[in-house]
Amino acid sequence: MAEVVNVLVAFAVIVILFRWVTSSKESSSERSAVSTLGFRPRNVTEQMVDTVQGMFPDMPRDNIRYELLRTGNVDQTANKILERGYLDAPPQAYYTLYPRTQQPPPARPAPAPTGNSTATKLKSDSLIKRFHLEDKVNESTPVSEEEVAGKAVWEDTPEKREASLQERKAKMILAARQRMLAQQKKAGPSTQS
Numbered sequence: 001m002a003e004v005v006n007v008l009v010a011f012a013v014i015v016i017l018f019r020w021v022t023s024s025k026e027s028s029s030e031r032s033a034v035s036t037l038g039f040r041p042r043n044v045t046e047q048m049v050d051t052v053q054g055m056f057p058d059m060p061r062d063n064i065r066y067e068l069l070r071t072g073n074v075d076q077t078a079n080k081i082l083e084r085g086y087l088d089a090p091p092q093a094y095y096t097l098y099p100r101t102q103q104p105p106p107a108r109p110a111p112a113p114t115g116n117s118t119a120t121k122l123k124s125d126s127l128i129k130r131f132h133l134e135d136k137v138n139e140s141t142p143v144s145e146e147e148v149a150g151k152a153v154w155e156d157t158p159e160k161r162e163a164s165l166q167e168r169k170a171k172m173i174l175a176a177r178q179r180m181l182a183q184q185k186k187a188g189p190s191t192q193s
Helices: 002-023 028-037 046-055 061-071 074-084 092-097 119-130 134-139 145-149 158-192
Strands: none
Touching: 028 092, 046 061, 046 074, 061 074, 061 092, 119 134, 119 158, 134 158
16 A cells, blocks of 8 residues: 555656646746736737738738737638627737737828819819810810709610710719809809908
């Protein structure tokens, strides 16, 4: 019986030593990450974050990185976004280990320089140019509101329907331009008084 007790004590000592030796192999930073985050973070590369960010550009990078630290898998992270529509924000402890990432603002193309000084005129000119209505603007034939508001006739062929749609768009743009110019004329004398 004494031999059994000695074997059990020796076995317990060996188990304790083995756990102590294997736990000391973890680095202190890894232990602090585990204790701070509450889970063992997986290895996450910038390429993994960029992949998810490419699929979901409106998702914050820190949310993506935090979820990837938890799952370690791009597919699971993407599925979670698709299922829930969002990712949880990381806790404050996350930012002690991983400082906030600065996202560059989305690049916006600079507006083309024109001779127009007002923004509304710039927008209307760009629509006129986009739909190639410069010749119709110069004609000075007013577009009636009934023409714009009326229902379209269903044409027989797709080509005719496309042409009808383009004509309706042109009429709507020209009518909106006429209303804008009329409002500017009304506002002009009242500001001068």
